[in-house]
Structures are given as C-alpha cells and as structure tokens.
Amino acid sequence: MQTDDACRIYLALRKIYLKEDTNLCFLEFENPFQILIMTILSAQTTDKNVNSVKNALFSKYPDCKSLASADILEVEEIIKSTGFYHAKAKHIISASQMLSENYGCFVPKTIDELVKLPGVGRKTANIVLNHAYGINEGIAVDTHVKRLSVRLGFTKNNDPDKIETDLKSLFKESVWGEINFLLISHGRLVCKAKNPSCAVCKIKKMCRYYQNESKLKKNNT
Numbered sequence: 209m210q211t212d213d214a215c216r217i218y219l220a221l222r223k224i225y226l227k228e229d230t231n232l233c234f235l236e237f238e239n240p241f242q243i244l245i246m247t248i249l250s251a252q253t254t255d256k257n258v259n260s261v262k263n264a265l266f267s268k269y270p271d272c273k274s275l276a277s278a279d280i281l282e283v284e285e286i287i288k289s290t291g292f293y294h295a296k297a298k299h300i301i302s303a304s305q306m307l308s309e310n311y312g313c314f315v316p317k318t319i320d321e322l323v324k325l326p327g328v329g330r331k332t333a334n335i336v337l338n339h340a341y342g343i344n345e346g347i348a349v350d351t352h353v354k355r356l357s358v359r360l361g362f363t364k365n366n367d368p369d370k371i372e373t374d375l376k377s378l379f380k381e382s383v384w385g386e387i388n389f390l391l392i393s394h395g396r397l398v399c400k401a402k403n404p405s406c407a408v409c410k411i412k413k414m415c416r417y418y419q420n421e422s423k424l425k426k427n428n429t
C-alpha cells in the first residue's frame with residue numbers, strides 16, 4: 209500500500225474516534241509501574257477485566273518493592289479473574305524484583321530493556337513506552353491491530369513483528385501511538401473478528417478486504 213492511501217485511512221479513523229479529550233489508553237493507570245503491571249495482566253483478557261482488579265492489586269502492592277516481596281498465592285487470588293493467573297502472578301512479581309534490583313524501581317525507557325522483564329514482549333513494551341512516557345519506539349500489534357492491518361491492506365504479513373515493521377514504514381513516528389488506538393477502536397466496534405460490519409463501516413471504500421469481497425460478489429452474480 210502507498211503511504212498516501214494509508215494516510216487517508218488514518219485521517220478517516222481519526223475523525224471517527226479521536227476527540228480533543230480522548231484518552232488513548234484503555235487501561236486506567238496512574239504511573240509507569242502500574243501501566244507495566246496492567247499491560248502484563250492484559251494478555252489474553254480484556255482491558256475491562258484488568259481495570260477491575262487494579263484497585264485491589266495496587267492498594268495492597270502500591271509500588272515495585274511491595275509487589276517484589278509479595279506472597280504469590282495472595283497475588284494470584286487478586287488477579288484470578290484476568291485468567292492465566294499462575295503465570296501472570298509469577299511474571300509481575302519477578303518483573304518487580306528485576307525492576308527493584310536492576311533499575312532502582314524505575315520503569316526503563318527502551319524496548320530492549322523492557323523486553324528483558326518477565327512477561328514483557330514487544331507489544332507490552334510498546335504500550336508501556338507510549339503511554340507511560342509518550343515515546344513512540346514502535347507500534348504495539350495486538351489481535352485487533354493485526355486483523356485490521358491485514359484487512360485494510362497495510363500488510364501482507366501475519367507475524368506481529370513484520371506487521372509492526374510494515375506499519376512503521378507507512379506512518380510517521382509521531383502517530384504510531386494513535387495508530388494502535390484507532391485500529392483497536394475500529395476493531396472492537398465495527399471490524400470485529402467474526403462478521404465485520406462492512407455495510408455500516410465508514411472506511412469501507414478505502415478497505416482492501418471490502419473491495420475484494422465486492423469483486424467476488426460481482427463475479428458470482
């Protein structure tokens with residue numbers, strides 16, 4: 209896809225989903241430590257689920273030092289509703305220990321450092337950097353970003369790292385965080401995994417999937 213076409217889609221989505229006071233983060237965090245822990249917890253579950261355990265978790269373990277020395281069974285109990293809670297409890301405690309031992313409880317500001325923390329991959333690192341520090345080092349590719357990038361024609365790849373590279377080449381760095389937000393928003397509301405609502409989609413004329421489906425229908429009539 210040409211950058212001009214990608215830009216037109218970006219501007220159309222921006223018009224639909226961005227208002228002046230729109231919060232670009234779906235997780236209700238208050239500091240870099242919280243967004244890091246909440247993003248680790250958000251694997252394989254909804255942001256709503258993660259937001260619902262936030263108060264219980266951070267009122268008991270408000271910082272990296274307290275979570276680093278937490279009892280794993282107690283942490284598991286608090287985060288149980290987010291799923292995969294054995295692994296997640298282990299990850300957030302170990303990540304807190306590593307932050308405490310290696311970074312003086314400061315959440316690092318680079319992807320290379322962040323991905324060394326347990327439970328943190330590129331997607332999580334990108335989310336943390338963007339929302340905690342406003343740093344656009346990459347674009348977080350989750351299931352919505354992946355699906356929409358393929359359907360809209362931003363990429364022909366399936367691997368999240370390759371999709372991220374394709375997206376980075378299409379959009380200027382300053383909007384990488386917005387791209388993640390816009391694709392997730394459209395994916396949740398309109399372009400769902402099963403049965404995308406193409407009939408009511410405001411960007412259908414620019415969508416490769418829609419164009420291909422329309423051609424197929426025409427050829428079959």
Ligand code: SF4
Nearest residue numbers: 399404406409412415
């Ligand atoms: S036209 Fe359909 S496939 Fe394309 S973005 Fe809209 S809902 Fe998704």
